Each structure stands twice: as C-alpha cells, then as structure tokens.
Amino acid sequence: MSGLAETISNLRKEVCALHAELTRYELVVWTAGNVSARVPGEELMVIKPSGVSYDELVPDSVVVTDLYGTPADGDWGNPPLSPSSDTAAHAHVYRHMPDVGGVVHTHSMYATAWAARGEPVPCVLTMMADEFGGEIPVGPFALIGDDSIGQGIVETLRGSDSPAVLMRNHGPFTIGKDAKAAVKAAVMCEEVARTVHVSRQLGDPLPIDPEQIASLHARYQNAYGQ
Amino acid sequence: MSGLAETISNLRKEVCALHAELTRYELVVWTAGNVSARVPGEELMVIKPSGVSYDELVPDSVVVTDLYGTPADGDWGNPPLSPSSDTAAHAHVYRHMPDVGGVVHTHSMYATAWAARGEPVPCVLTMMADEFGGEIPVGPFALIGDDSIGQGIVETLRGSDSPAVLMRNHGPFTIGKDAKAAVKAAVMCEEVARTVHVSRQLGDPLPIDPEQIASLHARYQNAYGQ
Amino acid sequence: MSGLAETISNLRKEVCALHAELTRYELVVWTAGNVSARVPGEELMVIKPSGVSYDELVPDSVVVTDLYGTPADGDWGNPPLSPSSDTAAHAHVYRHMPDVGGVVHTHSMYATAWAARGEPVPCVLTMMADEFGGEIPVGPFALIGDDSIGQGIVETLRGSDSPAVLMRNHGPFTIGKDAKAAVKAAVMCEEVARTVHVSRQLGDPLPIDPEQIASLHARYQNAYGQ
C-alpha cells in the first residue's frame, strides 16, 4: 500500500467516525447530512456516498473524488457508489479556500429555521463570540446541481470570522482546518442557533460589545485547549 | 413453506424492524403508531397488532389481513391478536391506491400540532421541496371505526405530490412504494413540520419560488441516492 | 413465604421496572417522581423510597406502607428507607378512590408548564379524547406535608373522565386501575400537554365536538387493544 493509500485509509476511518457525531448530536435524520475531508497536499477529497444510512456507513464506502467531485481511481480503491449529492459544493470550497481541510453539511433544525427566514444568528453569547467571532451569516438561495451552492458558501465565509454559513431556505455548511474542526463548528452552530432562538422567544437578548466579542474570539482561538 | 409464506415472513421481519425507526426518531409513544405493508401481487397486507408495545413486538406477532382488514389465514400462520385499530384506514389506502406498498401512521408531535390547527405545512425548505414537492396538506376530520379516515387520506393525497397528509385534530399518515419509503416519509414529515414550526416562531420564513420547488422535486425523485 | 409476601414481591418488581418508563420518556430528572401501587385487597401500598436515584432503585428498596403512609412491617421485609415525600398524597388517593390501583407523580415539563399557569389542557386531539375523555383539569395549590395535595387530587378527579390532574404550580398526578395504567396516563398526559402547547404556539387549535369526544372515549375505553 502506498503512503497516499494509507493516508486515504485513515481519512476514510476518521470521516466515517465523524458522521456518528452528527447523529449523536441529532444534527441529521435519515441520510440528510455529510462530512468531507481534503486529502492533504493532493487534488483529492473523501466524502460520504449518496443516500447511504449512517448505520450502514463503513470506511470502505467513503468515496474518493478529485476537487471537481469526480470519483478518482487509485490503489486506494473506490466503492461502486456515487458520492454525496452535495459533493459539488464541498469540492468548490476546497478549490477556493486552500486553508480548509474539512467541510460539513447538515439540515440541523434550529440553524435551518434561521436559514428559512434568511436571518443571521446575532452574537449574544460568550460561547458564540469564542467560536464564531460574531454573527453566523446567511448565504444566498442556490439550487443544487452546479457551482451555485459552493460559490455562495465561499463568498459569504470569505468576509467573516465565522466557520458556519446558513444557506437560505436550505441549511448550514461549516468549514474547518480538518474534518473534526468542521464537525465541531456544525455542533456549535446548532447549539448557538438553538440557544439564541430560545432566548429570543421571550424577549430581546442583550447585545455584547463588539470589542468584547473580538477579545473573546482572539483568546479562544489562541489559548483554549491543550 | 410456500413462496407466499416466505414472502410474508420477510415482510413481517421488515415491518417489525421498521417500527424501531418510529421509536428511534421519537415519532411514537407507548403503542400509538403503526406500519403496514402490502403483500405484492396479493389481496393481503401485514400490520402491527393493536395495543402491543414496541419492545414486545416480534415478527410473529405482525398480523396478516385481507384488504378489508379481516385477519387472513394461510400456511403463514397468524397470531391470536387483533390488528391495529387503524387497520381499516390502511386497508382503504391499499384498495384505492394500487401503487402504494406501505402505509405509516403516527401522532408525531409537530405534525400533529399543525393538524390540530388544520393548517398545512408550507414548503419553505429545499429538503421539503425534495421530499414533498410542495406543502404537506391537511385531510378532513374523521372518526375512527369505518372508512372515513381512509377516504380522507386517499382524497387528499390524490391531488398532491406529498406522500404525507395531516388528518385534522389527529395526526399524520404517510405512504410509499414500500413500507420503508412510507417510514422515511413519516420521519421527514416530522422533521420539516418541526423545522418550519421553529422558523415561524420568530417571524415569517421566506417562500421558495414554485418553479424552483418543482425543479428540486424532480431532481430528487430521479437522481438522488445510488 | 406467605401469599401476601409473594404478591408484594411481585408488586415491588413491577413498580421498580415502571420507574424506568419515567426516565425513558424523560418525565423525571434526578429523583423527582414516583410510582406507587395498591396491594390488592389489603390496607397496604408499595412506593418509591425518598431521594433514591432511578439508577440505584431495586425492588427491595421499594417501601411497603399502610394507607396512611406509615411503613408497615411483615414477612415481606422493609428496607431501612423512608418512603417518598409524596406518600401522603398517594395514600389519600387509595383511601378515597377504591377503584384506583396505581398512582404516579412527576414534574414532566409541559404538563408542569400548564400547571404553573393554572390552565387546563383543552381536548383538541383525537388521542386526547381517547385517553382523557376531555380536558386535563387543574387542581388547587397545596403545600406538601399533610392531606392537602391528596384532597386536591381526589376532588378534581372525581368530577372528570381524566386520569390526570395538573396540581397548580406543582405538576401532574395520574391514576389507573394498576400502576402500569397510571404510568401510561403520565406518559400520555405529557405527550398531549406538549403537542397542544406546540399547536397553540402558532395559533388556535380547532375544537373537537363534545359528542365526538365522548364517542372516541367510549370506543377507546372499551374496544382498544387485545
């Protein structure tokens, strides 16, 4: 097995395991959500196959494609499965955002509810300042099937500290330096979308001063964790 | 064992396993929901017994009836159990909609909440366009015990792309080409009923253009999955 | 072992197992809910010990008391544990409602939310007509420590078809012919309290005609199940 085949084998295991986090945090139902990872240093990515249930997903069913979403052959093998119907959007992000190593798409309920109104989630929680550095922005309405969704994601996230975008009437896409970071962003996106929703149901959450948001974000991005 | 007995044995296993999806997605409590499947090419169906808890349900307790809901004897055996109290409604659907191979009934919370107001769920999510091709319609108020519920289901769904109907003050019924498809429709019905509910709590979701709904629906019905 | 000791041993197992239904349906947190059962034909009942967590509850820790809540010795043994702090309320019900064989108390969230407003849950769902035969009524505010809670339960339920009462600012108590029936009433009480709450969040649920409520209730109480 080549070094590349081994790298891909490990990424497939990781991406497969990360899908279990989507079900654990109830971000997805049935087959409606997907995780991908860039193969570092290559024009390749790995992504969930289309329409396969999370229970049946195994590392060998994760599809390897090029950065235009076409399944890519090699000594890593490829299952006889089509990649996720959202592959074009993931691929577009990897082509245009070189620092992104992982992309996640879900229809998580509260984030999708904000997206259906076309309304960004305001930054009124310290944990939101930590993770998102401000509001979670809304991207344009876009039909599936070409580069529209990917373009909307890239255009929206380029001008934002947020690793999450709410695509209008559709749902959240999140990015990260690797697939695990993108999954964490998906989990935290739903958590803050839900908490701010609940807070707003009974009145107006108090704003946080933008300087304090910036201070919290800088500290968290640099000093948190081990 | 005859070929028909074997077909029925497999359907009983499938229907039994699909009830576990209803509890997994929290669409039912106690014994209040049921799945049935048509026996292909026969005037027979299989359905959950009445009042049996999901934990205790086993394939052999699934009841075989004719398409009027009367338990049907044969070399497949039948348990000494009455079929679901909703059997007449399922049977009516099979008699009048020959393409339907599976029917599901639940009282899933958000779908039932729309049903209690007699209000259809508007199509404001791309995943709803994909699965339902438009709004989820409301059927009439109908008492249990004769053909009223079945008639209401059939009349409402015949004029709709939706595989789900919200029976007024009662709850959702869903159909599919087989029992698994009907269960998927029940899961997605609750998911979109809940997401649109949440979105509407804080304002008005943005409409999706009817042409775009039709385009998303056509693509999903033809191109999604493997 | 006497016949009575064996009866009590079986009731302890049943009551212990039924507490697991309270946690499964998320009707209780920490130690805040309890199930009791009348010992048929005796002036005795069995009930959860006070402050014991559901994980640690075993049949032998279930306390046997007389119908005034005093622990009762006998060849069935009794653990060195105080009975639930709600024992007086359960005992009062058994003394004054001879057909009741089981009582359940929880602080389940949606039922308690209606109770905090002192507002009955209106009957706008067919499943609510089936189980409750009308609205779920509200009982008076009552302090713990004497017969006040028990009196409030009995006075409210005597004039109602409902097996559930929402004690004001407190939470639901439910009754049944046995402990399992009272647990089912607790599960269904929360389910309908939640569904009607959700329905009302976006408008007014449609009423059901009282004659139809009576018809649904009569059928369900007589013809449902095996």
Place this chain on the structure above:
Amino acid sequence: MSGLAETISNLRKEVCALHAELTRYELVVWTAGNVSARVPGEELMVIKPSGVSYDELVPDSVVVTDLYGTPADGDWGNPPLSPSSDTAAHAHVYRHMPDVGGVVHTHSMYATAWAARGEPVPCVLTMMADEFGGEIPVGPFALIGDDSIGQGIVETLRGSDSPAVLMRNHGPFTIGKDAKAAVKAAVMCEEVARTVHVSRQLGDPLPIDPEQIASLHARYQNAYGQ
C-alpha cells in the same frame, strides 16, 4: 500512597463520573462544561482539563490545582494537561465561600437563554421553591481571564438562597456542599429554567406566595431524602 493522595484519587473518580451526568442530562456539548471539587481541609481543588472531550475523560486526566488555579504537584501525580479555562472562576469561589465543596459550569440551553436576556428565572414552581428558595439570580457580564467571573458569582450568590447564578450572556454556575450537590443544582437549574420558559410562552405563570416559598424551601432542605 499518602492519605491525601488517596482522597484526591477518590475525588478524581467522583468528578470524572459526575461529568457523565452533564452529558446524560444534555447540559453540555462537545467540551463546554466543567465540574470541580474542593479537596477537604486543603488549599487544593480538582478540575476537568481544558478542551478534553467527555468520552476521553478519565480520572487520571483530572487536574489538581491550588486555590489560585495553578497545577499543584505532589505524590498524587498530575497529568501534563492544562486545567479548564474556567479554573480561575472555580478557584475564586473556593477562596471566598468556605462552605462550598463543589462548583459546576455549563452552557445549558434554557438557563443560558435567560442569561442572554439578563433575566432571572422567577420562582413559580414548588420544585423551584424546594431547590432554589426563590428566583435564580443573574450575575454581571464578565470577561474570562481574570477574577471577574469568580467575583460576579460570589457577589450574586452571597445574597441569595439559590445555589445557581446565571452569568449574563454566558451561562449558569452552580455550587454545592460537594461536587454531586453542585451537579444536582446544575440539573435542576436547567429543568426549572426550561419549564418556566415553556410556561411563559403561552401566558403568565401564577406567582407563589413568598411565605409558601420559604416554607417549602425550609422543609426540603431539612427533611427530604434519607
């Protein structure tokens, strides 16, 4: 092993196990919550390491620090891990509230939603009178990184019967005589924040007379449990 090392070993096991209660009651997502315990009679505490997931947390990864949050060496050993980023707040509480033996911090959703509005949870439930003796108060907005959060907690809780404070735009901190009591307070804080939220969604919960609140609180603190 010294007696102190054994005490610390037991506290680490307890604190590790109590984190599982935070996930069980869905008070935390990803790594965003922490439990600490004072080492009785010593100027020491034990606390969760920063950024470690709950699945990976083991007793040996729990960090021992002094009451200023500096990791403290000794024959109990210490992992090569930084303590929680909230350690300064926990340590401040232990220095200024000698009766406190456990501190918990979460971002539990409903409590955090009240905190985002800067609004105390009013005491309208008997279980809230029992546990909190009145409303759950709000503490000031405070940035992480110095003593501000700890000061806000101590100043708010000193004038209150409540073991929980909602730090503005941030989330709840709870205290107790030991770590288990602080975890119980965190669970009950979220439960009542959620129930009162739900009740208020459809109207105004009825107030409870302050004398009755005091009576319920006194009884529960003295007479409940075994």
